[in-house]
Structure formats: structure tokens, C-alpha cells
Amino acid sequence: MDSVRSHLNEYVSTVGKSPIRALFELSFDPNLISFAGGNPASELFDVDGLAKSFAHVMEIAGPRAMQYASTDGEPEMRAAAAQRSTGMGVPTTASQVFITSGSQQGIGLLSQTLVNPGDVVLVENPSFVSALQAFGLQGAEFKPVDTDEAGVVPEALDAAIRRWKPKAVYLIPTFQNPTGVTMPESRRRAVADIFAAHDTWLIEDDPYSELRYTEDQQIPICADPRLDDRAFLLNTLSKVLSPGLRVGWVRGPEHILERLSVAKQATALQTSTIDQLAAAHYLAHTDLQATLDPIRAEYARRRDAMLTGLREVLPPGSAMTEPAGGMFVWARLPEGYDASELVYDAIEAGTMFVPGAPFYVADPDPRTLRFSFVSNTPEVTRTGLERLAPVFRRG
Numbered sequence: 520m521d522s523v524r525s526h527l528n529e530y531v532s533t534v535g536k537s538p539i540r541a542l543f544e545l546s547f548d549p550n551l552i553s554f555a556g557g558n559p560a561s562e563l564f565d566v567d568g569l570a571k572s573f574a575h576v577m578e579i580a581g582p583r584a585m586q587y588a589s590t591d592g593e594p595e596m597r598a599a600a601a602q603r604s605t606g607m608g609v610p611t612t613a614s615q616v617f618i619t620s621g622s623q624q625g626i627g628l629l630s631q632t633l634v635n636p637g638d639v640v641l642v643e644n645p646s647f648v649s650a651l652q653a654f655g656l657q658g659a660e661f662k663p664v665d666t667d668e669a670g671v672v673p674e675a676l677d678a679a680i681r682r683w684k685p686k687a688v689y690l691i692p693t694f695q696n697p698t699g700v701t702m703p704e705s706r707r708r709a710v711a712d713i714f715a716a717h718d719t720w721l722i723e724d725d726p727y728s729e730l731r732y733t734e735d736q737q738i739p740i741c742a743d744p745r746l747d748d749r750a751f752l753l754n755t756l757s758k759v760l761s762p763g764l765r766v767g768w769v770r771g772p773e774h775i776l777e778r779l780s781v782a783k784q785a786t787a788l789q790t791s792t793i794d795q796l797a798a799a800h801y802l803a804h805t806d807l808q809a810t811l812d813p814i815r816a817e818y819a820r821r822r823d824a825m826l827t828g829l830r831e832v833l834p835p836g837s838a839m840t841e842p843a844g845g846m847f848v849w850a851r852l853p854e855g856y857d858a859s860e861l862v863y864d865a866i867e868a869g870t871m872f873v874p875g876a877p878f879y880v881a882d883p884d885p886r887t888l889r890f891s892f893v894s895n896t897p898e899v900t901r902t903g904l905e906r907l908a909p910v911f912r913r914g
């Protein structure tokens with residue numbers, strides 16, 4: 520074929536591959552210490568607990584678990600998801616929930632359902648790369664909204680909605696990926712007021728809020744009942760139980776979830792029956808909060824080790840976030856540094872991070888980079904950062 524591009528869908532041929540997924544392959548090299556992926560710590564997975572749920576489901580309902588099932592999700596899983604969203608402060612019934620294969624699929628299905636080519640989608644700048652891919656595949660045009668150390672700036676959001684008349688606004692208000700930033704409660708109220716006053720969709724992505732390392736529990740913006748007809752909340756079991764399970768959900772207006780099910784049928788028919796039944800059984804028989812307590816304590820220790828280590832190895836004049844939860848620290852190197860170049864020297868030295876530029880939809884800052892702190896013990900993190908010290912010194 521002369522030009523492969525002209526034979527492909529316009530957006531598939533132009534949307535870039537995720538740089539994190541590209542590094543993912545390398546991260547299996549046992550000699551490399553990776554701060555790149557947003558992977559929960561494998562050694563803290565409740566393997567026995569989930570294995571018991573799978574065994575139970577096969578024993579009690581084997582044929583059902585092995586059969587095709589509904590597009591919208593199994594009743595047990597929808598009920599469990601509704602209960603979880605309600606527990607997070609967003610009163611939810613099972614009929615307001617649509618089960619997805621991870622929240623990434625939720626973002627993809629919402630993109631397919633809501634976005635036409637050329638529609639504007641407002642995003643934080645930087646934002647989650649795979650969400651940008653999903654909207655990009657539908658031909659979305661991105662516009663950035665100003666953020667500060669407390670997330671999206673309400674006045675800037677209001678002005679951007681007035682100016683760009685976006686089809687949707689995609690936000691990660693709690694322990695944001697990639698910055699780790701969290702929007703405080705007072706600002707959430709201001710942001711909810713803005714959405715209540717405008718005719719645009721809010722897509723609130725919340726995979727990290729239960730990985731909090733302080734007592735402060737952030738309630739999603741979607742908890743405001745004025746937004747029930749215009750907001751979607753995405754949740755997932757990936758970060759709190761297992762990303763390999765691929766179970767997440769979208770909470771949103773029921774008449775739109777019906778349309779989402781067309782996109783789901785066209786994409787995947789349904790989410791795995793056995794995975795949903797096992798996840799639902801697990802949630803019904805496990806005190807997830809109690810399971811998470813030691814994980815949160817360990818992740819907090821790992822975050823502290825990352826912050827202490829970074830303070831020592833980042834060159835003078837660098838800045839970094841100090842997240843109260845989630846998985847990521849976001850750093851900015853001094854003038855003259857380029858993290859996209861340094862990543863190769865870092866890999867040579869035996870450590871990996873993600874350069875920040877691909878997370879931006881406008882004005883990429885080459886001096887930024889993201890470190891995931893949850894996958895490695897404090898000792899391994901220290902070793903990884905020691906390897907990075909000479910790389911940063913050379914600049």
C-alpha cells in the first residue's frame with residue numbers, strides 16, 4: 520500500500536501511542552527500577568481473597584459465570600458498584616451504574632457516546648494520557664483549563680466554558696494523574712456551581728480517592744444532586760483491588776447509559792461475566808476498607824521515601840508536588856533540562872520515570888516528569904533514585 524495513513528481511520532493514524540505503555544514493556548526488565556507505571560504493588564494484592572471468590576463463583580454458578588451476560592453489567596456487580604459510589608459520598612442506585620472493563624473503557628465509551636469530530640473537550644493541562652487518546656480517537660479538539668496547586672481554577676473553568684462551549688469537561692479532581700494534585704472541598708463547591716449553570720457534560724474520573732494517606736476524604740464533585748442530569752463519575756477496582764481484573768463502572772443519567780450500552784455492544788458486547796461475579800462476591804464478603812488500611816500505610820511510607828529521596832537528588836531549583844494520596848509525584852527540573860532526553864540516560868543507569876511532555880494538550884513543559892511511588896519498597900526507591908543522581912547532575 521502506498522500510504523498506510525490514507526487507508527486508516529483519520530484519528531487512529533494521528534493519535535499517538537501512550538509513552539507509558541511503551542515503557543511498560545521495559546519495566547519487566549528485572550535490572551531496571553521503574554517509577555514509570557501506575558501499577559499497584561503486586562506483593563500487596565489480596566490473591567487468596569480473590570482466588571476464593573473465583574472458586575466460589577465457579578462452584579455455585581459455574582455455567583452462568585462461563586456464559587454471555589448482559590451488556591450493562593451483572594446485577595450483583597451493579598449493586599456492589601452502586602454501594603461503593605454511595606459509600607464515597609455519591610448516593611447511587613444500581614440502575615444509575617453501567618459496568619465497564621476498567622474505567623479506561625468507561626472513558627472510551629463516553630467519548631464514543633458524547634463526542635463528535637471537532638467537538639471541544641476541556642481538560643486539565645497536563646492530564647491522563649489514555650483519556651486524551653480516547654477523546655482524540657473521536658476527533659475531539661482539546662482546550663486546556665488553567666490549574667493551580669488546588670486543581671482547576673473555577674474562574675478559568677467558567678471563562679473557558681463560556682468561550683469554547685465544550686461538549687464535555689474531563690477532570691480528575693482527586694490525586695490527579697499525573698500531578699498528584701487534589702481539589703479541596705470549597706473549590707469543589709465552586710466548580711459544581713459552574714456546572715450547574717452551564718449546559719455541558721462533566722466527566723469526573725476518580726480511580727484514586729480511596730488511596731488517601733491522610734484522614735481527609737474528598738467527596739466527588741458529582742455528589743451535588745444538581746449535576747445528576749449532566750455528570751458522569753468513573754470508578755474502578757483497578758487501584759484498590761486489581762487492575763488485571765478489569766472491572767470499573769460509570770455512574771450517570773440513565774437515558775445516556777442506555778446509549779452507552781450501544782457503544783459497549785459495538786466494542787466488547789459486555790464485561791467478563793466471571794470477573795464481575797467474582798468481584799461482586801469479593802466485595803460482598805470482604806471489608807475492603809480494612810484490607811486497604813495496611814496498603815495505605817505502606818503506600819504512605821513509599822511516598823515519603825520518594826519525596827525524601829527526590830529532595831536529595833533533584834537538581835537545585837527543581838519543584839515537586841507532595842500528594843496526599845494516589846500514586847504520583849510530579850516534578851519540574853530547572854531551566855535548560857529536558858526530561859524526554861534524560862529518560863534514556865536514566866534507563867541506561869537502571870531507573871525509569873515518565874517524561875511529562877506527552878501529558879499536555881498545549882504548551883508541553885519539557886522540564887516536567889512523573890514518578891510513581893507505590894510499586895517499589897522504600898529501599899528500592901532509594902536505590903533507584905541514587906542511580907538517577909548522576910543523570911540529573913549531568914543534565
Ligand SMILES: Cc1ncc(COP(=O)(O)O)c(C=O)c1O
Nearest residue numbers: 557621622623647696755757767
Ligand atoms: C486517571 C485515570 N483514569 C483511568 C485509569 C484507568 O484505570 P482502569 O485500570 O480502571 O482502566 C487510570 C489508570 O492509570 C488513571 O490514572
